[in-house]
């Protein structure tokens with residue numbers, strides 16, 4: 001665990017970047033620091049690995065006061081990922097990833113095998129190992145940055161806007177892969193971002209900073225969305241927070257309807273006699289949904305891929321209720337398609353039933369107490 005105890009940072013010009021901060025980042029969890037520009041997030045992060053020295057207060061890493069540790073020893077146990085990756089430009093990808101293990105005295109072959117393993121884990125082709133950073137895309141550079149930070153298997157990772165220098169689609173991919181990696185590695189992570197959606201997606205808990213280095217609210221994502229502590233947090237979290245909070249509520253328990261299904265190659269007349277109305281769901285031989293077909297618009301002798309409407313999204317039966325609502329709203333038939341863990345059709349769901357379920361149990365959204373709630377100093 002990383003624990004800030006009454007930490008203040010006042011720079012020599014008098015700027016108070018962080019003011020009397022108490023914060024705990026639990027072991028094995030990701031704590032996201034989010035807030036507007038200049039509110040002290042990066043300063044907070046850089047005090048953990050002593051790139052910046054606190055003016056008062058102390059920062060504990062487990063039972064150790066970081067001020068009493070040798071900075072070099074401290075940093076060995078802390079991976080650090082920064083925006084634009086900050087790679088060594090004159091070293092190859094593999095040279096970047098193996099830099100810390102080599103410094104720690106690993107043999108060349110040990111470091112190399114660890115490096116190649118990590119490149120694969122962060123989704124980089126082995127052929128990239130010999131390239132130089134300038135020969136990589138922004139997203140690839142960020143992956144190398146993450147691999148480099150993980151190289152010596154540090155228990156703690158500090159990440160400063162690690163995914164912000166890439167376009168939104170690459171960013172979403174990097175975030176998804178990082179979540180998978182973290183589920184396996186369970187590092188203690190402190191991540192700085194100005195993007196509330198990134199904090200909500202990645203964070204086990206989120207500290208919303210306000211200007212002047214105060215915490216306006218510290219809470220789990222669902223609580224932040226469901227119960228913002230004050231107007232500042234509510235504004236920062238955004239307008240559609242009620243809808244986004246549904247991403248943290250399980251769909252399990254929603255009533256699922258049986259639905260007639262047919263396979264591609266079915267004659268229109270056979271499909272029509274099986275259907276509930278003029279829409280029929282097409283599934284493959286393993287019962288995986290392929291799309292809906294409008295029986296009022298027949299074309300050719302049999303139903304095939306050219307007659308299917310692929311517009312609807314799929315919801316997972318053990319996923320979030322937001323997915324179920326989205327599946328129902330995006331389905332051309334008005335019936336949302338729900339699949340089981342293997343992707344097989346499990347049943348359909350109506351938007352009205354999702355809303356009824358929410359109306360029956362509204363208290364679940366944002367349940368749980370905020371960890372810390374403090375008033376924002378104006």
Ligand SMILES: Nc1ncnc2c1ncn2[C@@H]1O[C@H](COP(=O)(O)OP(=O)(O)OP(=O)(O)O)[C@@H](O)[C@H]1O
Pocket residue numbers: 011012013015016017035036037038039040041042043044194
């Ligand atoms: N070396 C420094 N000397 C003086 N003031 C500084 C120094 N470094 C940061 N600051 C100031 O401290 C405050 C907090 O800066 P910090 O970089 O921690 O904010 P941030 O929340 O990470 O911002 P951003 O999201 O824009 O990166 C800002 O007002 C900044 O100008």
